[in-house]
Amino acid sequence: MCRSIKTLREPYASDVTTEDVRAAALQYVRKLSGFRSPSARNAEAFDRAVDAVAAATQVLLEDLQVKQAPQRHP
Known part of the structure; x- marks a missing residue:
């Protein structure tokens, strides 16, 4: 796996941009090619x-579909 590709899904990342997706795609294609x-x-x-x-x-x-974290009740 490309070490420079970061996880882009919740909860590991928030506010993922088009640029983040394209950067990951670029790294992937670079690695494969x-x-x-x-x-x-x-x-x-x-x-x-x-x-x-x-x-x-x-x-x-x-x-x-990411599993929701259980809600805590005070």
Whole structure:
């Protein structure tokens, strides 16, 4: 797993931005491809992959159902 990718779901993160999702997608694609920065001939494929991973990540985060913490009664 990419060590620089942080958990983006509640309760580990709040106020996750589009930039957070895209940064995680970029790190993932970099790890899989082995390219920090792709060559000009691979840039379009690289960018499409980042977009696809970011979109899938956003859908996942929106669809996850996180168990609520039990409410404490005083």
